[in-house]
Amino acid sequence: MEGMSSVRKLCFAHFRLLRLSFDQTAQSRTFCREAALYQRSRHQRNITEISEEEEFRTYEIPGLKIKDDTRYKQRKRRQIPPPRYRQMPIDQDWTNVWPAASTFKWSVVPFPVRQGYVETATENDGVIPPKYANAELMKIPNFLHLSPAHVKKHCAALKEFCTEWPAGLETDEACQKHFPVEVQSSDYVFSGPSIRDPRARTVTVKLHLSDLELDYHARDKFIRLVGDCYNPDSDEVVFTSERCPLKRQNDDYIRYLLTAIYFESWKKEAWEDEKAEEDMEKYFWEISKSKDTVIKLLQTTKEIDKASASAGDQKLQYLPDDTSEESLLALKEVQEYRDAISECMNDGEDDNSISKYGQAVRKLLGIRGGVNTEAAS
Amino acid sequence: MSGKRVKRYSSSVSKGTESETTWVTSSRLVCVPSAALLAFRGLRTTPCALKNIRAGVPKATIHRNKPLTYEEAQAPYKIGVTKSWNSWHSANLKGEGFDARAAERTFDDILIRKFIKGTWPGLFASEVIVKRRHNLVVVAGLVFQQMTARKQYFLMGYSEEMLSYLLKCPVKLEIQTVQERSDVIFKKI
Numbered sequence: 001m002e003g004m005s006s007v008r009k010l011c012f013a014h015f016r017l018l019r020l021s022f023d024q025t026a027q028s029r030t031f032c033r034e035a036a037l038y039q040r041s042r043h044q045r046n047i048t049e050i051s052e053e054e055e056f057r058t059y060e061i062p063g064l065k066i067k068d069d070t071r072y073k074q075r076k077r078r079q080i081p082p083p084r085y086r087q088m089p090i091d092q093d094w095t096n097v098w099p100a101a102s103t104f105k106w107s108v109v110p111f112p113v114r115q116g117y118v119e120t121a122t123e124n125d126g127v128i129p130p131k132y133a134n135a136e137l138m139k140i141p142n143f144l145h146l147s148p149a150h151v152k153k154h155c156a157a158l159k160e161f162c163t164e165w166p167a168g169l170e171t172d173e174a175c176q177k178h179f180p181v182e183v184q185s186s187d188y189v190f191s192g193p194s195i196r197d198p199r200a201r202t203v204t205v206k207l208h209l210s211d212l213e214l215d216y217h218a219r220d221k222f223i224r225l226v227g228d229c230y231n232p233d234s235d236e237v238v239f240t241s242e243r244c245p246l247k248r249q250n251d252d253y254i255r256y257l258l259t260a261i262y263f264e265s266w267k268k269e270a271w272e273d274e275k276a277e278e279d280m281e282k283y284f285w286e287i288s289k290s291k292d293t294v295i296k297l298l299q300t301t302k303e304i305d306k307a308s309a310s311a312g313d314q315k316l317q318y319l320p321d322d323t324s325e326e327s328l329l330a331l332k333e334v335q336e337y338r339d340a341i342s343e344c345m346n347d348g349e350d351d352n353s354i355s356k357y358g359q360a361v362r363k364l365l366g367i368r369g370g371v372n373t374e375a376a377s
Numbered sequence: 378m379s380g381k382r383v384k385r386y387s388s389s390v391s392k393g394t395e396s397e398t399t400w401v402t403s404s405r406l407v408c409v410p411s412a413a414l415l416a417f418r419g420l421r422t423t424p425c426a427l428k429n430i431r432a433g434v435p436k437a438t439i440h441r442n443k444p445l446t447y448e449e450a451q452a453p454y455k456i457g458v459t460k461s462w463n464s465w466h467s468a469n470l471k472g473e474g475f476d477a478r479a480a481e482r483t484f485d486d487i488l489i490r491k492f493i494k495g496t497w498p499g500l501f502a503s504e505v506i507v508k509r510r511h512n513l514v515v516v517a518g519l520v521f522q523q524m525t526a527r528k529q530y531f532l533m534g535y536s537e538e539m540l541s542y543l544l545k546c547p548v549k550l551e552i553q554t555v556q557e558r559s560d561v562i563f564k565k566i
Contacts, residue, residue: 194512
Protein backbone atom coordinates (compact mmCIF):
# COMPACT_ATOMS: atom_id res chain seq x y z
CA MET A 1 0.00 0.00 0.00
CA GLU A 2 2.86 2.25 0.66
CA GLY A 3 4.02 1.83 -2.91
CA MET A 4 0.58 2.55 -4.39
CA SER A 5 0.15 5.83 -2.49
CA SER A 6 3.52 7.05 -3.58
CA VAL A 7 2.67 6.28 -7.18
CA ARG A 8 -0.53 8.31 -6.90
CA LYS A 9 1.44 11.21 -5.51
CA LEU A 10 3.82 10.88 -8.37
CA CYS A 11 1.03 11.32 -10.88
CA PHE A 12 0.29 14.79 -9.62
CA ALA A 13 3.88 15.86 -9.33
CA HIS A 14 5.39 18.57 -11.40
CA PHE A 15 5.84 17.20 -14.83
CA ARG A 16 8.70 19.31 -16.03
CA LEU A 17 10.92 18.60 -13.10
CA LEU A 18 10.10 14.98 -13.28
CA ARG A 19 11.09 14.90 -16.90
CA LEU A 20 14.31 16.59 -15.97
CA SER A 21 15.03 14.03 -13.32
CA PHE A 22 14.45 11.22 -15.79
CA ASP A 23 16.80 12.74 -18.26
CA GLN A 24 19.40 13.02 -15.60
CA THR A 25 19.18 9.39 -14.75
CA ALA A 26 19.18 8.47 -18.41
CA GLN A 27 15.82 6.76 -18.33
CA SER A 28 14.12 5.84 -21.56
CA ARG A 29 10.98 7.56 -22.72
CA THR A 30 8.99 4.46 -22.05
CA PHE A 31 8.77 5.66 -18.50
CA CYS A 32 6.58 8.58 -19.39
CA ARG A 33 4.20 6.26 -21.19
CA GLU A 34 3.92 3.80 -18.34
CA ALA A 35 4.37 6.17 -15.41
CA ALA A 36 1.70 4.52 -13.30
CA LEU A 37 3.64 1.32 -13.04
CA TYR A 38 7.06 2.79 -12.48
CA GLN A 39 8.96 1.91 -9.31
CA ARG A 40 11.17 4.79 -8.46
CA SER A 41 14.66 4.64 -7.15
CA ARG A 42 15.51 6.21 -3.80
CA HIS A 43 17.33 9.10 -5.41
CA GLN A 44 14.46 10.01 -7.65
CA ARG A 45 12.02 9.76 -4.80
CA ASN A 46 13.93 12.40 -2.93
CA ILE A 47 13.80 14.82 -5.83
CA THR A 48 10.11 14.16 -6.44
CA GLU A 49 9.23 14.84 -2.84
CA ILE A 50 10.84 18.24 -3.09
CA SER A 51 8.99 19.12 -6.32
CA GLU A 52 5.61 17.94 -4.97
CA GLU A 53 5.48 20.89 -2.70
CA GLU A 54 5.75 23.43 -5.53
CA GLU A 55 3.27 22.32 -8.25
CA PHE A 56 1.05 19.44 -9.19
CA ARG A 57 2.19 17.28 -11.96
CA THR A 58 -0.21 16.72 -14.88
CA TYR A 59 -1.31 13.26 -15.72
CA GLU A 60 -0.27 12.27 -19.16
CA ILE A 61 -2.51 9.89 -21.02
CA PRO A 62 -0.40 7.62 -23.19
CA GLY A 63 -0.85 8.32 -26.89
CA LEU A 64 -2.99 11.45 -26.43
CA LYS A 65 -0.30 14.07 -26.62
CA ILE A 66 1.77 14.29 -29.76
CA LYS A 67 5.28 13.46 -28.79
CA ASP A 68 8.08 15.80 -29.54
CA ASP A 69 10.26 14.10 -32.07
CA THR A 70 12.61 16.92 -32.94
CA ARG A 71 15.38 14.73 -31.66
CA TYR A 72 14.91 12.43 -34.63
CA LYS A 73 14.38 15.16 -37.17
CA GLN A 74 17.59 16.83 -36.23
CA ARG A 75 19.64 13.78 -37.07
CA LYS A 76 22.10 14.89 -39.68
CA ARG A 77 22.75 13.11 -42.90
CA ARG A 78 26.23 11.78 -43.07
CA GLN A 79 28.47 13.67 -45.37
CA ILE A 80 29.30 11.52 -48.36
CA PRO A 81 32.73 12.29 -49.79
CA PRO A 82 32.86 13.10 -53.50
CA PRO A 83 33.47 10.14 -55.83
CA ARG A 84 37.04 9.10 -56.42
CA TYR A 85 37.03 9.94 -60.10
CA ARG A 86 36.63 13.64 -59.26
CA GLN A 87 39.90 13.61 -57.32
CA MET A 88 42.02 11.73 -59.84
CA PRO A 89 44.97 13.34 -61.55
CA ILE A 90 44.89 13.15 -65.33
CA ASP A 91 48.30 11.48 -65.67
CA GLN A 92 47.71 8.76 -63.10
CA ASP A 93 48.69 5.12 -63.53
CA TRP A 94 45.44 3.32 -64.27
CA THR A 95 46.90 -0.03 -63.21
CA ASN A 96 47.10 1.25 -59.64
CA VAL A 97 43.49 2.40 -59.71
CA TRP A 98 42.08 -0.84 -61.17
CA PRO A 99 44.66 -3.55 -60.41
CA ALA A 100 42.53 -6.67 -60.88
CA ALA A 101 39.23 -7.85 -62.31
CA SER A 102 36.37 -6.21 -60.48
CA THR A 103 32.75 -5.20 -60.81
CA PHE A 104 32.20 -1.86 -62.51
CA LYS A 105 32.45 0.95 -59.96
CA TRP A 106 30.84 4.20 -61.08
CA SER A 107 32.78 6.22 -58.52
CA VAL A 108 36.16 5.08 -59.86
CA VAL A 109 35.70 5.02 -63.63
CA PRO A 110 36.57 8.53 -64.84
CA PHE A 111 34.75 8.51 -68.17
CA PRO A 112 31.01 9.06 -68.64
CA VAL A 113 29.20 5.91 -69.71
CA ARG A 114 25.55 4.94 -69.97
CA GLN A 115 23.82 1.64 -70.35
CA GLY A 116 20.19 0.75 -70.78
CA TYR A 117 17.32 0.98 -73.20
CA VAL A 118 14.78 3.80 -73.08
CA GLU A 119 11.63 3.33 -75.07
CA THR A 120 9.61 6.45 -74.26
CA ALA A 121 10.02 9.77 -72.48
CA THR A 122 8.29 8.31 -69.42
CA GLU A 123 11.24 6.06 -68.78
CA ASN A 124 13.98 7.90 -66.91
CA ASP A 125 12.89 11.16 -68.60
CA GLY A 126 13.84 9.67 -71.93
CA VAL A 127 17.52 9.49 -71.02
CA ILE A 128 19.61 6.35 -70.99
CA PRO A 129 20.58 5.58 -67.38
CA PRO A 130 24.02 6.92 -66.47
CA LYS A 131 26.74 5.02 -64.66
CA TYR A 132 25.61 6.03 -61.17
CA ALA A 133 23.45 3.34 -59.55
CA ASN A 134 23.33 1.38 -62.80
CA ALA A 135 23.06 -2.32 -62.00
CA GLU A 136 23.32 -3.26 -65.69
CA LEU A 137 26.88 -1.97 -65.79
CA MET A 138 27.67 -4.03 -62.70
CA LYS A 139 26.39 -7.22 -64.31
CA ILE A 140 28.38 -7.27 -67.50
CA PRO A 141 32.05 -8.31 -67.47
CA ASN A 142 34.43 -5.43 -68.05
CA PHE A 143 38.00 -5.29 -69.28
CA LEU A 144 39.17 -2.35 -67.24
CA HIS A 145 41.81 -4.63 -65.71
CA LEU A 146 43.21 -5.53 -69.15
CA SER A 147 44.20 -2.16 -70.54
CA PRO A 148 47.43 -1.99 -72.62
CA ALA A 149 49.26 -0.70 -69.55
CA HIS A 150 48.10 -3.77 -67.61
CA VAL A 151 49.19 -6.15 -70.35
CA LYS A 152 52.58 -4.48 -70.51
CA LYS A 153 53.00 -4.98 -66.78
CA HIS A 154 51.88 -8.60 -67.00
CA CYS A 155 54.40 -9.28 -69.77
CA ALA A 156 57.20 -7.65 -67.81
CA ALA A 157 56.37 -9.78 -64.79
CA LEU A 158 56.19 -12.97 -66.85
CA LYS A 159 59.37 -12.30 -68.79
CA GLU A 160 61.68 -13.73 -66.14
CA PHE A 161 59.90 -17.07 -66.34
CA CYS A 162 60.29 -17.34 -70.13
CA THR A 163 63.11 -19.24 -71.83
CA GLU A 164 64.46 -18.82 -75.32
CA TRP A 165 62.98 -20.78 -78.19
CA PRO A 166 65.33 -23.73 -78.90
CA ALA A 167 67.61 -23.25 -81.89
CA GLY A 168 66.92 -25.42 -84.91
CA LEU A 169 63.16 -25.53 -84.34
CA GLU A 170 62.26 -22.35 -86.17
CA THR A 171 59.93 -23.91 -88.73
CA ASP A 172 57.05 -26.34 -88.43
CA GLU A 173 58.90 -28.78 -90.69
CA ALA A 174 61.88 -28.81 -88.33
CA CYS A 175 59.60 -29.42 -85.35
CA GLN A 176 57.90 -32.23 -87.26
CA LYS A 177 61.26 -33.76 -88.11
CA HIS A 178 62.75 -33.68 -84.63
CA PHE A 179 59.54 -34.38 -82.74
CA PRO A 180 57.46 -36.64 -84.98
CA VAL A 181 54.97 -37.70 -82.27
CA GLU A 182 52.43 -35.08 -81.29
CA VAL A 183 50.46 -35.51 -78.03
CA GLN A 184 47.37 -33.38 -77.51
CA SER A 185 45.35 -32.97 -74.34
CA SER A 186 43.25 -30.14 -72.94
CA ASP A 187 42.70 -28.61 -69.55
CA TYR A 188 39.40 -26.90 -68.89
CA VAL A 189 38.80 -23.76 -66.91
CA PHE A 190 35.27 -23.10 -65.74
CA SER A 191 33.48 -21.36 -62.91
CA GLY A 192 32.80 -23.75 -60.08
CA PRO A 193 34.23 -24.97 -56.80
CA SER A 194 35.87 -28.01 -58.43
CA ILE A 195 38.80 -28.12 -60.82
CA ARG A 196 37.88 -31.54 -62.24
CA ASP A 197 36.50 -31.77 -65.73
CA PRO A 198 35.70 -35.13 -67.33
CA ARG A 199 36.71 -33.85 -70.75
CA ALA A 200 40.29 -33.30 -69.59
CA ARG A 201 41.02 -37.04 -69.62
CA THR A 202 40.98 -37.28 -73.41
CA VAL A 203 44.44 -37.73 -74.96
CA THR A 204 45.21 -37.66 -78.69
CA VAL A 205 48.47 -38.86 -80.22
CA LYS A 206 49.32 -38.04 -83.85
CA LEU A 207 52.20 -39.25 -85.95
CA HIS A 208 53.02 -39.70 -89.62
CA LEU A 209 53.29 -43.28 -90.75
CA SER A 210 56.34 -42.40 -92.82
CA ASP A 211 58.21 -41.58 -89.60
CA LEU A 212 57.92 -45.19 -88.47
CA GLU A 213 60.41 -47.75 -89.67
CA LEU A 214 58.21 -50.18 -91.60
CA ASP A 215 58.58 -52.38 -94.67
CA TYR A 216 55.72 -52.98 -97.11
CA HIS A 217 54.24 -55.88 -95.19
CA ALA A 218 54.59 -54.19 -91.80
CA ARG A 219 53.09 -50.98 -93.10
CA ASP A 220 50.18 -52.81 -94.66
CA LYS A 221 49.60 -54.75 -91.48
CA PHE A 222 49.88 -51.58 -89.38
CA ILE A 223 47.22 -49.88 -91.49
CA ARG A 224 44.98 -52.93 -91.25
CA LEU A 225 45.43 -53.06 -87.47
CA VAL A 226 44.72 -49.39 -86.75
CA GLY A 227 41.71 -49.27 -89.10
CA ASP A 228 39.98 -45.87 -89.08
CA CYS A 229 42.79 -44.24 -87.12
CA TYR A 230 44.85 -43.97 -90.33
CA ASN A 231 44.18 -41.18 -92.77
CA PRO A 232 45.62 -42.14 -96.20
CA ASP A 233 45.34 -38.58 -97.53
CA SER A 234 47.62 -37.05 -94.92
CA ASP A 235 49.50 -40.29 -94.08
CA GLU A 236 48.66 -39.56 -90.45
CA VAL A 237 47.81 -41.98 -87.65
CA VAL A 238 45.64 -40.50 -84.89
CA PHE A 239 45.02 -42.37 -81.66
CA THR A 240 42.41 -40.96 -79.28
CA SER A 241 41.61 -42.43 -75.90
CA GLU A 242 39.17 -41.46 -73.20
CA ARG A 243 38.50 -44.92 -71.84
CA CYS A 244 40.48 -44.42 -68.63
CA PRO A 245 39.37 -41.96 -65.95
CA LEU A 246 42.63 -40.02 -65.80
CA LYS A 247 44.67 -38.20 -68.41
CA ARG A 248 47.89 -39.92 -67.41
CA GLN A 249 46.28 -43.33 -67.73
CA ASN A 250 45.01 -42.53 -71.21
CA ASP A 251 48.43 -41.25 -72.19
CA ASP A 252 50.06 -44.44 -70.97
CA TYR A 253 47.47 -46.54 -72.73
CA ILE A 254 48.07 -44.85 -76.11
CA ARG A 255 51.82 -45.23 -75.78
CA TYR A 256 51.34 -48.90 -75.01
CA LEU A 257 48.96 -49.22 -77.95
CA LEU A 258 51.40 -47.62 -80.38
CA THR A 259 54.27 -49.84 -79.23
CA ALA A 260 52.19 -53.00 -79.37
CA ILE A 261 50.82 -52.28 -82.84
CA TYR A 262 54.28 -51.41 -84.17
CA PHE A 263 55.86 -54.68 -83.08
CA GLU A 264 52.80 -56.68 -83.99
CA SER A 265 52.90 -55.32 -87.53
CA TRP A 266 56.49 -56.51 -87.95
CA LYS A 267 55.46 -60.08 -87.10
CA LYS A 268 54.52 -62.36 -89.95
CA GLU A 269 52.36 -65.31 -89.09
CA ALA A 270 52.41 -68.53 -91.08
CA TRP A 271 48.90 -68.06 -92.37
CA GLU A 272 49.81 -64.70 -93.90
CA ASP A 273 51.63 -66.56 -96.69
CA GLU A 274 48.32 -68.01 -97.83
CA LYS A 275 47.31 -64.59 -99.11
CA ALA A 276 46.11 -65.04 -102.70
CA GLU A 277 45.60 -62.51 -105.50
CA GLU A 278 42.00 -61.82 -104.51
CA ASP A 279 43.11 -61.08 -100.92
CA MET A 280 45.55 -58.41 -102.07
CA GLU A 281 44.90 -54.80 -101.09
CA LYS A 282 45.94 -53.64 -104.59
CA TYR A 283 46.92 -54.94 -108.02
CA PHE A 284 50.22 -56.78 -108.21
CA TRP A 285 51.35 -57.52 -111.75
CA GLU A 286 53.89 -60.09 -110.59
CA ILE A 287 51.21 -62.47 -109.33
CA SER A 288 48.60 -61.62 -111.92
CA LYS A 289 47.58 -63.57 -114.95
CA SER A 290 48.80 -60.71 -117.13
CA LYS A 291 52.40 -61.57 -116.24
CA ASP A 292 51.98 -65.22 -117.28
CA THR A 293 50.37 -64.18 -120.57
CA VAL A 294 53.12 -61.69 -121.40
CA ILE A 295 55.92 -64.18 -120.63
CA LYS A 296 54.19 -66.87 -122.65
CA LEU A 297 53.63 -64.48 -125.55
CA LEU A 298 57.24 -63.32 -125.62
CA GLN A 299 58.58 -66.84 -125.41
CA THR A 300 56.35 -67.96 -128.30
CA THR A 301 57.39 -64.96 -130.38
CA LYS A 302 61.06 -65.73 -129.80
CA GLU A 303 60.54 -69.35 -130.94
CA ILE A 304 58.87 -68.15 -134.13
CA ASP A 305 61.68 -65.64 -134.68
CA LYS A 306 64.30 -68.41 -134.21
CA ALA A 307 62.52 -70.57 -136.80
CA SER A 308 62.56 -67.82 -139.43
CA ALA A 309 65.91 -67.57 -141.17
CA SER A 310 66.41 -63.92 -142.03
CA ALA A 311 66.99 -61.28 -139.42
CA GLY A 312 64.69 -58.89 -141.22
CA ASP A 313 61.63 -61.06 -140.68
CA GLN A 314 62.03 -61.10 -136.90
CA LYS A 315 58.92 -59.75 -135.14
CA LEU A 316 60.57 -58.55 -131.90
CA GLN A 317 64.22 -57.67 -132.23
CA TYR A 318 64.80 -56.69 -128.56
CA LEU A 319 64.19 -60.21 -127.24
CA PRO A 320 67.37 -61.90 -125.96
CA ASP A 321 68.34 -65.45 -126.79
CA ASP A 322 67.77 -66.49 -123.19
CA THR A 323 63.98 -66.62 -122.85
CA SER A 324 63.83 -67.60 -119.20
CA GLU A 325 61.31 -65.76 -117.04
CA GLU A 326 63.97 -63.82 -115.09
CA SER A 327 65.72 -62.44 -118.18
CA LEU A 328 62.40 -61.47 -119.76
CA LEU A 329 61.23 -59.67 -116.58
CA ALA A 330 64.49 -57.71 -116.53
CA LEU A 331 63.75 -56.25 -119.98
CA LYS A 332 63.06 -52.51 -120.15
CA GLU A 333 59.96 -52.97 -122.31
CA VAL A 334 58.44 -55.48 -119.90
CA GLN A 335 59.10 -53.29 -116.88
CA GLU A 336 57.53 -50.30 -118.60
CA TYR A 337 54.47 -52.40 -119.39
CA ARG A 338 54.31 -53.59 -115.77
CA ASP A 339 54.46 -50.05 -114.40
CA ALA A 340 51.86 -48.76 -116.87
CA ILE A 341 49.30 -51.44 -116.19
CA SER A 342 49.89 -51.24 -112.41
CA GLU A 343 49.26 -47.52 -112.54
CA CYS A 344 46.05 -48.05 -114.48
CA MET A 345 44.76 -50.65 -112.06
CA ASN A 346 45.85 -49.03 -108.79
CA ASP A 347 45.53 -45.30 -109.35
CA GLY A 348 42.59 -45.30 -111.73
CA GLU A 349 42.38 -44.64 -115.41
CA ASP A 350 42.87 -41.20 -116.82
CA ASP A 351 44.19 -39.80 -120.10
CA ASN A 352 47.77 -39.83 -118.94
CA SER A 353 47.83 -43.39 -117.63
CA ILE A 354 45.88 -44.75 -120.62
CA SER A 355 48.24 -43.16 -123.16
CA LYS A 356 51.18 -44.43 -121.14
CA TYR A 357 49.69 -47.89 -121.17
CA GLY A 358 49.13 -47.70 -124.93
CA GLN A 359 52.73 -46.72 -125.62
CA ALA A 360 54.01 -49.50 -123.36
CA VAL A 361 51.89 -52.07 -125.19
CA ARG A 362 53.09 -50.82 -128.61
CA LYS A 363 56.68 -50.97 -127.45
CA LEU A 364 56.24 -54.44 -126.00
CA LEU A 365 54.65 -55.80 -129.16
CA GLY A 366 56.84 -53.81 -131.56
CA ILE A 367 53.94 -52.07 -133.30
CA ARG A 368 55.72 -49.50 -135.36
CA GLY A 369 52.83 -47.13 -135.95
CA GLY A 370 52.58 -46.37 -132.31
CA VAL A 371 56.28 -45.77 -131.96
CA ASN A 372 56.30 -43.51 -135.01
CA THR A 373 53.35 -41.56 -133.75
CA GLU A 374 55.15 -41.11 -130.46
CA ALA A 375 58.30 -40.00 -132.22
CA ALA A 376 56.33 -37.60 -134.42
CA SER A 377 54.47 -36.14 -131.49
CA MET B 378 -33.15 -25.64 -57.89
CA SER B 379 -31.99 -23.32 -55.15
CA GLY B 380 -31.40 -19.71 -56.06
CA LYS B 381 -28.23 -19.48 -54.06
CA ARG B 382 -25.36 -18.20 -56.18
CA VAL B 383 -21.82 -18.90 -55.31
CA LYS B 384 -18.78 -17.31 -56.85
CA ARG B 385 -16.30 -19.96 -57.87
CA TYR B 386 -13.07 -20.00 -59.74
CA SER B 387 -12.99 -22.57 -62.46
CA SER B 388 -10.34 -24.89 -61.24
CA SER B 389 -9.28 -26.72 -64.38
CA VAL B 390 -8.42 -23.60 -66.35
CA SER B 391 -5.77 -21.13 -65.31
CA LYS B 392 -6.89 -19.44 -62.17
CA GLY B 393 -6.60 -15.84 -61.27
CA THR B 394 -8.11 -13.27 -63.59
CA GLU B 395 -11.52 -11.82 -62.99
CA SER B 396 -12.80 -12.64 -66.44
CA GLU B 397 -12.55 -16.34 -65.80
CA THR B 398 -14.67 -16.38 -62.67
CA THR B 399 -17.92 -18.18 -63.29
CA TRP B 400 -21.22 -17.65 -61.54
CA VAL B 401 -22.80 -21.00 -61.09
CA THR B 402 -25.36 -22.41 -58.78
CA SER B 403 -23.92 -24.30 -55.91
CA SER B 404 -25.87 -27.43 -56.74
CA ARG B 405 -24.54 -27.80 -60.22
CA LEU B 406 -20.86 -27.17 -60.74
CA VAL B 407 -18.62 -28.18 -57.89
CA CYS B 408 -15.67 -28.99 -60.06
CA VAL B 409 -15.38 -28.68 -63.82
CA PRO B 410 -15.81 -32.07 -65.54
CA SER B 411 -13.65 -33.04 -68.46
CA ALA B 412 -14.41 -31.59 -71.87
CA ALA B 413 -15.32 -34.99 -73.29
CA LEU B 414 -17.87 -35.56 -70.57
CA LEU B 415 -19.33 -32.12 -71.14
CA ALA B 416 -19.64 -32.76 -74.86
CA PHE B 417 -21.35 -36.06 -74.15
CA ARG B 418 -23.85 -34.27 -71.96
CA GLY B 419 -24.48 -31.71 -74.65
CA LEU B 420 -23.10 -28.85 -72.61
CA ARG B 421 -21.10 -26.12 -74.22
CA THR B 422 -18.15 -24.49 -72.55
CA THR B 423 -16.11 -21.55 -73.65
CA PRO B 424 -12.35 -21.91 -74.05
CA CYS B 425 -10.22 -20.23 -71.44
CA ALA B 426 -9.05 -16.77 -72.37
CA LEU B 427 -5.35 -17.46 -71.75
CA LYS B 428 -4.85 -13.88 -70.67
CA ASN B 429 -2.39 -14.86 -67.99
CA ILE B 430 0.63 -14.99 -70.20
CA ARG B 431 2.47 -12.07 -68.72
CA ALA B 432 4.80 -13.65 -66.25
CA GLY B 433 7.09 -11.16 -64.57
CA VAL B 434 5.36 -8.14 -66.11
CA PRO B 435 4.19 -5.81 -63.33
CA LYS B 436 0.66 -4.51 -63.40
CA ALA B 437 0.19 -0.81 -64.03
CA THR B 438 -1.64 1.32 -61.49
CA ILE B 439 -4.37 3.85 -62.24
CA HIS B 440 -2.34 6.87 -61.22
CA ARG B 441 0.87 5.60 -62.71
CA ASN B 442 2.71 5.98 -59.45
CA LYS B 443 4.20 2.53 -58.94
CA PRO B 444 7.99 2.91 -59.08
CA LEU B 445 10.04 0.33 -60.96
CA THR B 446 13.75 -0.16 -61.25
CA TYR B 447 15.34 -0.78 -64.63
CA GLU B 448 15.48 -4.47 -63.84
CA GLU B 449 11.79 -4.64 -63.02
CA ALA B 450 10.78 -2.45 -65.94
CA GLN B 451 12.18 -4.89 -68.51
CA ALA B 452 10.11 -8.01 -69.14
CA PRO B 453 11.73 -11.43 -68.77
CA TYR B 454 11.79 -11.95 -72.53
CA LYS B 455 14.03 -8.90 -72.78
CA ILE B 456 16.82 -10.72 -70.96
CA GLY B 457 19.83 -10.65 -73.23
CA VAL B 458 18.29 -7.80 -75.23
CA THR B 459 17.80 -4.79 -72.99
CA LYS B 460 18.91 -6.25 -69.69
CA SER B 461 21.39 -8.94 -68.83
CA TRP B 462 21.41 -11.93 -66.54
CA ASN B 463 21.68 -11.76 -62.79
CA SER B 464 23.78 -14.94 -62.64
CA TRP B 465 26.98 -15.13 -64.64
CA HIS B 466 28.88 -18.39 -64.83
CA SER B 467 30.32 -20.65 -67.49
CA ALA B 468 27.81 -23.50 -66.99
CA ASN B 469 25.25 -21.37 -68.83
CA LEU B 470 27.38 -21.38 -71.97
CA LYS B 471 26.63 -23.80 -74.77
CA GLY B 472 28.02 -27.28 -74.23
CA GLU B 473 29.22 -26.51 -70.70
CA GLY B 474 26.16 -27.38 -68.67
CA PHE B 475 26.79 -31.11 -68.34
CA ASP B 476 27.18 -33.03 -65.09
CA ALA B 477 24.32 -31.00 -63.57
CA ARG B 478 26.68 -28.04 -63.40
CA ALA B 479 24.06 -25.48 -64.35
CA ALA B 480 21.68 -26.94 -61.78
CA GLU B 481 24.30 -26.81 -59.03
CA ARG B 482 25.17 -23.22 -59.82
CA THR B 483 21.49 -22.27 -59.84
CA PHE B 484 20.92 -23.93 -56.49
CA ASP B 485 23.92 -22.11 -55.03
CA ASP B 486 22.61 -18.84 -56.45
CA ILE B 487 19.28 -19.37 -54.72
CA LEU B 488 21.10 -19.98 -51.48
CA ILE B 489 23.22 -16.88 -51.92
CA ARG B 490 20.21 -14.72 -52.75
CA LYS B 491 18.24 -15.96 -49.77
CA PHE B 492 21.20 -15.40 -47.48
CA ILE B 493 21.84 -11.90 -48.77
CA LYS B 494 18.16 -10.95 -48.59
CA GLY B 495 18.05 -12.12 -44.99
CA THR B 496 21.36 -10.64 -43.90
CA TRP B 497 20.76 -7.28 -45.55
CA PRO B 498 17.01 -6.90 -44.91
CA GLY B 499 15.49 -4.23 -47.12
CA LEU B 500 18.87 -2.75 -47.86
CA PHE B 501 19.43 -3.95 -51.40
CA ALA B 502 18.29 -1.44 -53.98
CA SER B 503 18.89 -3.82 -56.87
CA GLU B 504 18.74 -7.52 -57.50
CA VAL B 505 21.54 -9.64 -56.09
CA ILE B 506 24.01 -10.18 -58.93
CA VAL B 507 26.05 -13.37 -58.67
CA LYS B 508 29.12 -13.67 -60.86
CA ARG B 509 31.65 -16.48 -60.80
CA ARG B 510 35.26 -16.53 -61.90
CA HIS B 511 36.94 -19.90 -61.48
CA ASN B 512 36.06 -20.87 -57.91
CA LEU B 513 35.48 -17.30 -56.80
CA VAL B 514 31.90 -16.14 -56.27
CA VAL B 515 31.36 -12.41 -56.59
CA VAL B 516 28.14 -11.04 -55.16
CA ALA B 517 27.38 -7.56 -56.44
CA GLY B 518 24.52 -5.17 -55.91
CA LEU B 519 23.37 -1.72 -54.89
CA VAL B 520 22.76 -0.96 -51.21
CA PHE B 521 21.05 2.00 -49.53
CA GLN B 522 23.08 4.25 -47.26
CA GLN B 523 20.84 3.68 -44.27
CA MET B 524 23.41 2.00 -42.11
CA THR B 525 26.67 3.41 -40.91
CA ALA B 526 29.70 2.38 -42.90
CA ARG B 527 30.95 0.45 -39.89
CA LYS B 528 27.86 -1.75 -39.84
CA GLN B 529 28.02 -2.24 -43.58
CA TYR B 530 31.60 -3.40 -43.38
CA PHE B 531 30.64 -5.82 -40.64
CA LEU B 532 27.80 -7.24 -42.73
CA MET B 533 30.09 -7.56 -45.73
CA GLY B 534 32.67 -9.49 -43.77
CA TYR B 535 30.01 -11.59 -42.10
CA SER B 536 28.32 -12.44 -45.41
CA GLU B 537 31.61 -13.27 -47.10
CA GLU B 538 32.72 -15.49 -44.25
CA MET B 539 29.42 -17.33 -43.87
CA LEU B 540 28.93 -17.84 -47.61
CA SER B 541 32.51 -19.06 -47.93
CA TYR B 542 31.81 -21.72 -45.33
CA LEU B 543 28.52 -22.67 -46.97
CA LEU B 544 29.78 -22.82 -50.54
CA LYS B 545 33.31 -23.98 -49.68
CA CYS B 546 34.90 -21.43 -51.98
CA PRO B 547 35.97 -17.79 -51.63
CA VAL B 548 33.10 -15.31 -51.79
CA LYS B 549 33.55 -11.61 -52.41
CA LEU B 550 30.95 -8.90 -51.92
CA GLU B 551 31.31 -5.98 -54.31
CA ILE B 552 28.50 -3.69 -53.29
CA GLN B 553 27.96 -0.03 -54.05
CA THR B 554 25.74 2.39 -52.21
CA VAL B 555 22.99 4.67 -53.48
CA GLN B 556 21.67 7.67 -51.58
CA GLU B 557 17.98 7.56 -52.33
CA ARG B 558 15.52 5.03 -53.60
CA SER B 559 14.67 7.49 -56.36
CA ASP B 560 18.19 7.00 -57.72
CA VAL B 561 17.33 3.50 -58.89
CA ILE B 562 13.79 4.28 -60.10
CA PHE B 563 13.60 3.96 -63.86
CA LYS B 564 9.93 4.49 -64.55
CA LYS B 565 6.55 4.65 -62.87
CA ILE B 566 3.62 2.63 -64.08
